[in-house]
Amino acid sequence: MAEQQTVVRCQESWRRLLVGQSPAMERLAEKIRLIGPKRATVLLSGETGTGKEVTARAIHAASPRSQLPMIVVNCTALPESLLEAELFGHVRGAFTGAVQNRTGRFEQAHRSTLFLDEIGDMPLDTQAKLLRVLQEREFQRIGSSETVRVDVRMIAATNLDLTGRVREGRFREDLYYRLNVVPLALPALRDRTEDIPMLAHHFVEKICRQEGIPARHFAPETIEMLHSYSWPGNVRQLENAVEQAIALSGDRLTFLPSDFLLPAAAGRRPEPDGFPRYLPLPEEGLDFEETVARLELQLLEQALQRAGGNKTQAAGMLRLKRTTLSAKLRSLSKTVGAR
Numbered sequence: 001m002a003e004q005q006t007v008v009r010c011q012e013s014w015r016r017l018l019v020g021q022s023p024a025m026e027r028l029a030e031k032i033r034l035i036g037p038k039r040a041t042v043l044l045s046g047e048t049g050t051g052k053e054v055t056a057r058a059i060h061a062a063s064p065r066s067q068l069p070m071i072v073v074n075c076t077a078l079p080e081s082l083l084e085a086e087l088f089g090h091v092r093g094a095f096t097g098a099v100q101n102r103t104g105r106f107e108q109a110h111r112s113t114l115f116l117d118e119i120g121d122m123p124l125d126t127q128a129k130l131l132r133v134l135q136e137r138e139f140q141r142i143g144s145s146e147t148v149r150v151d152v153r154m155i156a157a158t159n160l161d162l163t164g165r166v167r168e169g170r171f172r173e174d175l176y177y178r179l180n181v182v183p184l185a186l187p188a189l190r191d192r193t194e195d196i197p198m199l200a201h202h203f204v205e206k207i208c209r210q211e212g213i214p215a216r217h218f219a220p221e222t223i224e225m226l227h228s229y230s231w232p233g234n235v236r237q238l239e240n241a242v243e244q245a246i247a248l249s250g251d252r253l254t255f256l257p258s259d260f261l262l263p264a265a266a267g268r269r270p271e272p273d274g275f276p277r278y279l280p281l282p283e284e285g286l287d288f289e290e291t292v293a294r295l296e297l298q299l300l301e302q303a304l305q306r307a308g309g310n311k312t313q314a315a316g317m318l319r320l321k322r323t324t325l326s327a328k329l330r331s332l333s334k335t336v337g338a339r
Helices: 002-010 013-017 023-035 052-061 080-088 124-136 162-167 173-179 193-211 220-228 234-248 288-306 311-317 322-338
Strands: 042-045 071-074 112-117 138-140 147-149 152-158 182-185
Touching (some): 013 052, 042 052, 052 112, 052 152, 080 124, 124 138, 124 173, 162 173, 193 220, 193 234, 288 311, 288 322
Parallel strands (some): 042 182
Antiparallel strands (some): 138 147
């Protein structure tokens, strides 16, 4: 039985779309294995950059509809006046600029899958028409009285709190329940950090193959640095960072920490004691005194910000006397400003 399960899973080509072997990704894969063959509507939620479209493609690839292409619509990429025509199509003369008939995305997705990204931003009027399609499996093109019937599997995605938008009156409650048949919450990258090395290598291979250049490798300290970073932009940010590193590293085949220009404001994942585990040393070196001064000044300013400008409270956060904090602020401001 174990051998049969291994063979079946090796044949699941859709699993290659989900890069990672962390418990969170294995749980996601198991859910896709269950819902892929079904027709049930799926609602994907998660932070920006967690891979909602990739997950939708995996669900589609795991379904009997995979022989036809998945149709994708980004609900924020089109103005409200054009979104309805994009979804349902129109006939010639239906409105100014409609110079010919247009097939909408629902018709294009007949017997396939329609993926609506950023569904939380859909206008209320369009939400009402979408609800009717989900209920009746039919619609009318703009400017036409002809009813079009479709067989479409719906996957929607959002990075917003739809229940909150329902309370605010910005999202229809009945549509929310129609979409939320099978909810899937995608994990943030910081919640599956063991996948970071695999993802980084995956993006290197992908980008180098596209660029037609030799594959790059990671120095151990570079992997350590990537692993310690918080990745507020999730998988998308990691992919962009790898692409940037490939551009900055020139012909060198080994990535160094200095090849990754990660925003300092985002921070790094702290150790349990709250101190960052890694501070990369640029290849060209640095001014030690200035760097330390800047770090001290950043800590002082952060403490003041959290304390609402109260120096006594800020000093307590840093285990300093109030007079010491004030003196350091004056000294460090001059040191950093003079350099």
